Amino acid sequence: xxxxxxxxxxxxxxxxxxxxxxxxxxxxxxxxxxxxxxxxxxxxxxxxxxxxxxxxxxxxxxxxxxxxxxxxxxxxxxxxxxxxxxxxxxxxxxxxxxxxxxxxxxxxxxxxxxxxxxxxxxxxxxxxxxxxxxxxxxxxxxxxxxxxxxxxxxxxxxxxxxxxxxxxxxxxxxxxxxxxxxxxxxxxxxxxxxxxxxxxxxxxxxxxxxxxxxxxxxxxxxxxxxxxxxxxxxxxxxxxxxxxxxxxxxxxxxxxxxxxxxxxxxxxxxxxxxxxxxxxxxxxxxxxxxxxxxxxxxxxxxxxxxxxx
Ligand SMILES: NC(=O)c1ccc[n+]([C@@H]2O[C@H](COP(=O)([O-])OP(=O)(O)OC[C@H]3O[C@@H](n4cnc5c(N)ncnc54)[C@H](OP(=O)(O)O)[C@@H]3O)[C@@H](O)[C@H]2O)c1
Numbered sequence: 157x158x159x160x161x162x163x164x165x166x167x168x169x170x171x172x173x174x175x176x177x178x179x180x181x182x183x184x185x186x187x188x189x190x191x192x193x194x195x196x197x198x199x200x201x202x203x204x205x206x207x208x209x210x211x212x213x214x215x216x217x218x219x220x221x222x223x224x225x226x227x228x229x230x231x232x233x234x235x236x237x238x239x240x241x242x243x244x245x246x247x248x249x250x251x252x253x254x255x256x257x258x259x260x261x262x263x264x265x266x267x268x269x270x271x272x273x274x275x276x277x278x279x280x281x282x283x284x285x286x287x288x289x290x291x292x293x294x295x296x297x298x299x300x301x302x303x304x305x306x307x308x309x310x311x312x313x314x315x316x317x318x319x320x321x322x323x324x325x326x327x328x329x330x331x332x333x334x335x336x337x338x339x340x341x342x343x344x345x346x347x348x349x350x351x352x353x354x355x356x357x358x359x360x361x362x363x364x365x366x367x368x369x370x371x372x373x374x375x376x377x378x379x380x381x382x383x384x385x386x387x388x389x390x391x392x393x394x395x396x397x398x399x400x401x402x403x404x405x406x407x408x409x410x411x412x413x414x415x416x417x418x419x420x421x422x423x424x425x426x427x428x429x430x431x432x433x434x435x436x437x438x439x440x441x442x443x444x445x446x447x448x449x450x451x452x453x454x455x456x457x458x459x460x461x462x463x464x465x
Contacts, residue, residue, distance in 0.1 A: 158182070158183055158184060158185035159183060159184055159185065159226040159227065159461050159463070160185055160187045160223075160225045160226045160227075161178055161184050161185065161186055161187065161225060161226065161227050161228075161229065161457070162186075162187055162188045162189075162190070162220060162223055162225040162227070162228040162229070163175065163178070163186065163188070163189045163190065163228075163229050163231065164190040164215065164220060164228060164229070164230050164231065164232060164240060165190070165191070165230060165231035165232040165256075166189035166190060166191050166194075166199070166212060166231070167191035167193055167194050167202070167212070167323070168231055168232075168322060168323055169319045169322060169323060169445055170231045170256055170445055170449040170450050170453075171189075171191075171231045172202065172203065172445075173445045173446060173449065173450035173451075174229055174231060174450045174453065174454070175189065175199065175202070175203040175205070175206055176203060176205055177450055177451065177454045178454070179203065179205040179206050179207075180205070181454075181463075183463050184463075185208075186199075186206060186208070186210060187210075187223065187225055188210070188213055188215060188220075188223055188225070189206075189210055189212050189213070190212070190213055190214065190215040190220065191212045191213075191214065192214040194212040195211075195212050195213055195214035196211060196212065196213075197211065197212050198210070198211055198212075199211065199212055216243075217239040217240045217242065217243035217244075218243050218247070220240055220243060220244065221240075221243035221244045221246065221247035221248050221251075222247060222248075223248075224247075224248050224251065225248075225251055226251065226252065226461060227251060227252035227253070227254065227457050227460070227461060228240070228244060228251055228252070228253050228254075229253075229254045229256070229453055229457065230253065230254070230255045230256060230257065231256045231449075231450075231453075232256075232257055233257065233322060233324065234257045234258050234259060234347075235257070235259065236257070236259075237255045237257050237259045237260070238259065240253075241253060241255070241260075241284075249283070250283070251283075252282070252283050252284075252285070252457065252460045252461060253283070253284050253285065254269070254285045254287055254453045254456050254457050254460075255284075255285070255286055255287060256287045256449055256450075256453055258289060258347045258351065259286075260284065260286040261286040261288065261289070261347075261351050261354075262350070262351070262354060263286065265284065266282075266284045266285065266286040267279055267282035267284065267285050267286065268285075268286050268288065268355060269282075269285045269286065269287055269288065269452065269453075269455070269456035269459075270288045270293060270296060270355070270452070271455055271456070271459065271465070272297065272398065272401045272403065272404055273296055273297065273300045273355075274355070276459055279456055279459040279460055280459055280460065280462070281460075282456075282459075282460050283460070285456045285457070285460060287449065287452055287453045287456060288351065288355075288452060289347065289348040289351055289448070290316065290320055290348075290373055290442070290444035290445075290448025290449055291312070291314045291316065291320075291346075291348040291362065291364060291373060291375060291444075291448075292348040292351040292352050292355075293422070293442065293447060293448050293452065294314065294373050294374075294375035294422065294440040294441070294442050294448065295310075295312040295314070295348070295352050295360065295362065295375045295377060295440065296352055296355060296356060297398075297404060297422050297424055297440050297442075298312075298375060298377040298424055298438040298439070298440035299312075299352070299356055299358070299360070299377060299379065299438075300356065300397070301393050301394050301397040301398075302379055302381065302393070302436070303356050303357070303358060305381050305382055305383065306358065306379060306380065306381065306382065307380045307381060307382045307434070308380040309358050309359040309360060309361065310358060310360050310361070310377055310378065310379050311360075311361045311362075311363075311377070311378040312349075312352070312360060312361065312362040312363070312375050312376070312377050312378075313363055313365075313375070313376045313377075313378075314348075314362060314363065314364045314365065314373060314374070314375045314376075315338070315364075315365045315366070315367055315373065315374050315413070316364065316365070316366050316367070316372070316373045316444055317366070317367065317369045317370045317371045317372050317373070317413070317417070317444065318331070318334055318366055318367070318368065318369070318370060319370050319371045319444060319445055320366065320373070320444045320448075321366060327339070328341065328366045329366075331368060334366065334367060334368040335368055336368075337367070337368065338365050338366075338367050339365060339366045339367070340363060340364070340365045341364055341365070341366065342363075342364055343363060346362055346363075346364055348362060348364070349361065349362035369413060369417075371417050371418070371443055371444060371445055372413040372414065372416050372417030372418075372441065372442075372443055372444065373413075373416065373441060373442055373443070373444045373448060374411075374412065374413050374416070374439060374440070374441050375439070375440045375441075376426070376437060376438075376439050377437065377438045377439070377440060378435070378436075378437055379435070379436045379437075379438065380434060380435055380436075381433075381434045381435070381436060383434075384432060384433030384434050385429070385433050385436070386429075386433060387408075387427055387429050390427050390429065390436060391406065391408055391427055394406045394424055394427075394438075398424070402421065403420060403421030403422065403447060403451070403455075404421055404422050404423075404424060405421065405422070405423045405424070406424050406425065407423060407424070407425040408425065408427060409425050410425050410426045410428075410439050411423040411424075411425045411426070411439055411440075411441040412441065413441060415441050416441030416442045416443055416447075417441075417443050418443055418446070419442070419443055419446065419447075420443075420446050420447060420451045421442065421446075421447050421451070422440060422441065422442035422447050423440070423441050423442070424438060424439070424440050425438075425439055426438050426439030
């Protein structure tokens, strides 16, 4: 029996990836795809892999809740999830919700879903799942194995493709503004800085930048250690941490944007080490739309529904 999945925000960049990922599974059935702008149009016009004749619908929060789906994925801009969550809480509390926005990442009533670091047990019984941010996933995967050995709080320098800025027009996804350019933004207090700090229990410093390529993230992470290490020990530590994780590859090379773009998982490498063995630079790459969003949402959803990731 297939489990019934609803997607709200299906027109967006992450929605598009979720359509593809859901269609590829024989244990999930997409029962609605909500978009106000595309309402009435066949979903297969945008996503040919959805072959069940579904049309996009513009569904109110109440209408989403009334469908009684096994799970609903919210792929909406920050600040838009609340009315959908409230309606589902009231009418269909057993429905699993995975929210891709930052709206519930700081809410103790929700389960934060980054299985490779925080485990799978809580996710297996979760009904309300906050999906991590894209930079926050890249940064945490790079920091987590060393988080108990740090002398100073980490610094993360991040560069993302412009799909990270969603489809609502802004300077951050304006190809004219981005042409021959690298755009720093949110120099302090970015939500993903707060998210990494909260989850890791550290005071992470993070500076995001956006560039003119479509997808992919590089996070270059500076870590100062209490005790010196050798590069071999360092790499072995990361290999051990992610040994059983098919979505995280550890490499002695330095990964670049194109090593992570379109890949379902993350690549962690670099492992630059200062002469005194105390300053480490780790490079983490992933696809912001995949392990940074849609793949991670599917992992979390499947864990909550008792399905293989
Ligand atoms: N892009 C990334 O790399 C990335 C990575 C990780 C997490 N996220 C998070 O994932 C969420 C979705 O991101 P995205 O990049 O896919 O955004 P997007 O491309 O801008 O798409 C947003 C979607 O939400 C719908 N929408 C917008 N406002 C709405 C509202 N008030 N009520 C109902 N539907 C609304 C839009 O469709 P209609 O206007 O047609 O209804 C569209 O389908 C965001 O919270 C983002 O922060 C994004």
